[in-house]
Amino acid sequence: MDKSRDSLDRHCPRLGGTIFFEYCRTCGDEDQPCWKIADCWWEVFDIMSYLRENLTATQLNQLLEKKEQPQPKVTSLIDLIEQARLRS
Amino acid sequence: MTAKKIYLTEDEMPRQWYNILADIKMNPPLGPDGNPVGPDALSAIFPMNLIEQEVSSQRWIDIPEEVLGVLKIWRPSPLVRATALEKALGTPAKIYFKNESVSPPGSHKPNTAIPQAYYNKVAGTKRITTETGAGQWGSALSFACNQFGLECLVFMVRVSFDQKPYRKSMMEAWNGKCLASPTSDTQAGRDALAKDPNTPGSLGIAISEAIEAAVSDKSGSTKYSLGSVLNHVMLHQTIIGLEAKKQFEKIGEYPDIVIGCAGGGSNFAGIAFPYVLDKINGKQIEIYPVEPAACPTLTKAPFVYDHGDTSKYTPLLPMHSLGHAFVPPPFHAGGLRYHGMAPTVSQLAVEGLITPKSVTQLQAYKAGVILTRTEGIIPAPETNHALACVIDEANKAKEEGKEKVILFNWSGHGLIDLSAYDRYFAGELKDFELTDAEMEESEKIFASHPKPQMLKSR
Numbered sequence: 001m002d003k004s005r006d007s008l009d010r011h012c013p014r015l016g017g018t019i020f021f022e023y024c025r026t027c028g029d030e031d032q033p034c035w036k037i038a039d040c041w042w043e044v045f046d047i048m049s050y051l052r053e054n055l056t057a058t059q060l061n062q063l064l065e066k067k068e069q070p071q072p073k074v075t076s077l078i079d080l081i082e083q084a085r086l087r088s
Numbered sequence: 089m090t091a092k093k094i095y096l097t098e099d100e101m102p103r104q105w106y107n108i109l110a111d112i113k114m115n116p117p118l119g120p121d122g123n124p125v126g127p128d129a130l131s132a133i134f135p136m137n138l139i140e141q142e143v144s145s146q147r148w149i150d151i152p153e154e155v156l157g158v159l160k161i162w163r164p165s166p167l168v169r170a171t172a173l174e175k176a177l178g179t180p181a182k183i184y185f186k187n188e189s190v191s192p193p194g195s196h197k198p199n200t201a202i203p204q205a206y207y208n209k210v211a212g213t214k215r216i217t218t219e220t221g222a223g224q225w226g227s228a229l230s231f232a233c234n235q236f237g238l239e240c241l242v243f244m245v246r247v248s249f250d251q252k253p254y255r256k257s258m259m260e261a262w263n264g265k266c267l268a269s270p271t272s273d274t275q276a277g278r279d280a281l282a283k284d285p286n287t288p289g290s291l292g293i294a295i296s297e298a299i300e301a302a303v304s305d306k307s308g309s310t311k312y313s314l315g316s317v318l319n320h321v322m323l324h325q326t327i328i329g330l331e332a333k334k335q336f337e338k339i340g341e342y343p344d345i346v347i348g349c350a351g352g353g354s355n356f357a358g359i360a361f362p363y364v365l366d367k368i369n370g371k372q373i374e375i376y377p378v379e380p381a382a383c384p385t386l387t388k389a390p391f392v393y394d395h396g397d398t399s400k401y402t403p404l405l406p407m408h409s410l411g412h413a414f415v416p417p418p419f420h421a422g423g424l425r426y427h428g429m430a431p432t433v434s435q436l437a438v439e440g441l442i443t444p445k446s447v448t449q450l451q452a453y454k455a456g457v458i459l460t461r462t463e464g465i466i467p468a469p470e471t472n473h474a475l476a477c478v479i480d481e482a483n484k485a486k487e488e489g490k491e492k493v494i495l496f497n498w499s500g501h502g503l504i505d506l507s508a509y510d511r512y513f514a515g516e517l518k519d520f521e522l523t524d525a526e527m528e529e530s531e532k533i534f535a536s537h538p539k540p541q542m543l544k545s546r
Contacts, residue, residue: 004274009511010449011469011508011511013351013380014291015245015247015248015291016221016222016469016470017221017246017247017252017507017508018251018507018508018511023247027288027290027291027292029292029465037420039380051391058328060423067314072117072118073318073431074130074384075117075118075125077133077299078125078129080117081129081132081133081299083296084296084300084303086300087276087304088275088304
């Protein structure tokens, strides 16, 4: 993945602190980008072109899907409970 | 002399929370198997008394005396008339805010942390786990657990943990234990560290760790707590708006517009839901959740014929577009976006009871500084989004010559988030502008498209 933008920083609305772009492109599931990456970075550079160039079509679709059809919180909590049970 | 602050006495504090689930229809949350989730599904991480609140459709729910007793440390919060801001803007609007920055951790978060700690205590919980980003929620929960003699274990995303040592200090001052996530204490953390020992962590990993820490305690005395999104969290926050209504009654006013920033939805819900009830019952009132602007659709974009979709299946339509390749349709959705938002807030938007607004980060910080230099409180960065909308509405009132009453939620102070302001003061925040080269590159995609005429009807 293109790392040339990694040192850009901004306030993260999810964490509530300043983060580098590197974090945004890797903090999602399986080291994929955060689902908010486009909304956070469009004011700074052409993030969509960046994503198109650096993600496979499947990865990009998964990112869009997560954003547009999010899993309800309760469902994700139940999912996490199940995963935790399997681990422990 | 005009009163600057309107107070309630402790005796005048609301004795019940307002539950909006009594007044709107919601689709039930579905489990991974596609079937509606039963209360038991969450019992591994939440005590049953909170799960009952989560699914309750009872309109008014009593606030226990023990909870009121702790809330009294800073509540009722003052309703403040933003007279200096009004003067600076030269607006006829009367602007009021609920000052939630006066709580010990400095935000609205303890409004739900306190009842959650209480209900856990009653249910026999000994320790509560949670995740936190920059530490606002972790601080609030540590404070709350301390008030009820519970242990608090906070998994703080490492990148924030390293940046904000004072948050850890706050949690420890309240007897909370704050760990940089990923930790080696959970399997989820160990897996993440095995993959990358230098990982900055993520909220996803921190949540997994917090839930695992609760689930793996076979005694059942460790539970998990969440500070946003869920119905019971929204419920507890309604004390903000309920107090505001009583305070306005004291001065014979009623807001025309209610504004709150909408991240996970809880501070917006807190100020807005009691007024949504009035709106449902026929009151004329505008209610605006505000969040960061999404990708642009009009400004800076060339007027061209373009496909409405990335697959180019839709016909070419004349539109302002940065190119279907630049911004696929899902990112075009302006206004309130629903991921991570409380389902109840989303539902109100769908039903047209609230009107989502969005502002750019530059507008937000500009507004935050105006408020800092008029009303004196440095706002939390998230609060700034609401402030930008407040200024916008106050200016509209000025243009229209209307003495509107505007209420907003000052959800927290930014004293531990000052680095967020550094980039603004350094002039590093700019409204989005494509460079000529980027614009040229972006427009290449339209080379083969026909050019629409700029028609005007009059």
